[in-house]
Amino acid sequence: MKASYVKPFLVATLVVLADQAIKIWVKTHMYLDERIHFLGDRGMLRFIENNGMAFGMELGGELGKLTLTLFRIVAVIAIGFGLVHLIKHKYHRGLIMNVALILAGALGNIIDCVFYGKIFDYAPWFHGRVVDMFYFPLIRGTYPQWFPFWGGTEFEFFSPIFNLADAAISVGVIMILLFQKRYFKQETPEPVSTNSEVVEE
Known part of the structure; x- marks a missing residue:
């Protein structure tokens, strides 16, 4: 394998x-909804499982679950080919590394969906649940009474519970959005003058 391919695929492999x-440790050492605090009440491991997409979003039903898993497999294959294309055509290294992070995140969650149901004996192939554990409820409070729609109700930031794969996808996408001008910058050739030289007699 060429050197230019090694680093992005090595990063993706290490992330996966x-x-x-982390997921297997959590799955085998914690019970559902158990919490291990490492930043007091502002940061902890909290073991949950979900049937759906990143940060606990779901696509309902058995058919929805199977569809989502198959879509993930197709997506990760497409991302893999895209990464090879970017490397082959010498795109910006930052773009390549961020796509590698997205690939790793997608693959990490696919492994849960495809294999965990069988490995942990609770569901057939392709129906496993994604293991999430990182929880950072940094700010808790109550909306003021005058606040539209949610006045008087409690709020929490940051409420999603996620895993390393979700984080890798998020970092990759955010970095591409932030630096897209740099990543996709094209060299513009200098304009060629159409004025012919005037030769004085």
């Missing part, structure tokens, strides 16, 4: 391995 190591 780290993601799976």
